[in-house]
Amino acid sequence: MSKKKKKQKKKLRVDFRKNRTTRSRRRERFRDLDPEQFDAAEDLAAEERLSGKGEVARRRTVVGQQLDDENAALPVQLEVDQSRCLAGRVLRVGGLVSQVQAEDGTVYHCAVRRLLKTLSTHERHVLAAGDRVLFHPVPTSGDVPEGLIVRIEPRRGVLSRATRGREHVIVANVDQLLIVLSAEEPPLKPNLIDRLLVAAEKAQIQPVILINKIDLVDPVRLQPLVGLYAQLGYPVLLVSAVSGFGLPRLRRVMQDKQTALAGQSGVGKSSLLNALDPRLNIRVQPVSPDTHKGRHTTTSAQLYRLAFGGWVVDTPGVRQFELWDVVPEEVAGFFRDIRPFVNRCRYPDCTHMSEDACAVKDAVADYLIDTRRYESYCHLFLGNPVD
Ligand SMILES: Nc1nc2c(ncn2[C@@H]2O[C@H](COP(=O)(O)OP(=O)(O)OP(=O)(O)O)[C@@H](O)[C@H]2O)c(=O)[nH]1
Ligand SMILES: [Mg+2]
Ligand SMILES: [Zn+2]
Secondary structure: OHHHHHHHHHHOOHHHHHHHHOOHHHHHHHHHHOHHHHHHHHHOOOOEEEOOOOOEEEOOOOOEEEOOOOOOOOOEEEOOOHHHOEEEEEEEOOOOOEEEEEOOOOEEEEEEOHHHHHHOOOEOOOOOEOOEEEEEEEOOOOOOOEEEEEEEOOOOOEEEEEEOOEEEEEEEOOOEEEEEEEOOOOOOOHHHHHHHHHHHHHHOOEEEEEEEOHHHOOHHHHHHHHHHHHHOOOOEEEOOOOOOOOHHHHHHHHOOOEEEEEOOOOOOHHHHHHHHOHHHOOOOOOOOOOOOOOOOOOOOOEEEEOOOOOEEEEOOOOOOOOOOOOOHHHHHHHOOOOHHHHHHOOOOOOOOOOOOOOHHHHHHHOOOOOHHHHHHHHHHHHOOOOO
């Protein structure tokens, strides 16, 4: 008995056990239901070997297809028996169960097949809101239908940020990003626009700038900012979730599209969605009268199907938005106003920070590039947090 225990310890299956303990019962049920496939998957946890340092490296043999796609959730697409699966979209990701909506509209509470988690090496979570998945429905004693996610389809538009040095995929499969700001309460921070624009450009997601709460200001005040971004070819919409101003146009922009919303807490992301589609009934809260900041009311990304067609992901307000996988040398290329000048600098590897004969700095001095945009560039190049 004690020998056996020791042996298990030596094999260091600890992280598997950790995954398992809290839902061993649930796992048992899945196992009963789907013997060949599920057991086969579990048995793949076969080959383990001790490395020189005494650490265990796990090696698995899986049946599937290698994916050479940086947007894929996993490096391999596992072979699954599609006749037993339903297709769905991940509405919300949770620690143990995630909500998945099947094509008929039913929402299932799904666990993720452990093998998928094991294969996911770099991300914080293997799933993201917006993911398209295949899952096996499982019978349940309760009211909520349940399932087991067995495959995550390759992703298209992926918005990621860096969280403690790891990739955090906020949403998957979106075609446009609404960068939401408020004209007041909290005060407008243009540098966050630039940061989110770079993230969208990198991800090849169409950005749209949305300035909410314009009922609180004289819109004329916003003209310089609107003009700057409109000139760069970014759509800019002025809206008010409270007065309804601009909502018909916003609805047209979102109709039949896959949209994600991002912005600081309290700018009114959830309020806008409620105003567009009152059925959604998303929780909102006033900004703090003392700090003029939002209260982080939305706590995890959530996908909604819109009554007028299309899907949208509401996201929690960001304090910081650290770019993921953008190297400093790449940043200038994502600034539409800076990009045309970079080839005219004397040094081909010019950083446009302190070099002489820098065409970018000359363009700033000549008012061809907006000074604040250039400062945003410098912050992003240096990897500074949002100021
Ligand atoms: N005056 C005014 N207030 C608004 C408008 N839109 C939203 N608000 C208010 O702003 C506050 C914050 O709105 P939320 O929708 O919770 O903001 P959020 O961006 O979803 O915030 P988080 O979920 O914390 O990220 C609420 O009190 C809303 O009523 C607007 O157009 N005008
Ligand atoms: Mg919200
Ligand atoms: Zn330069």
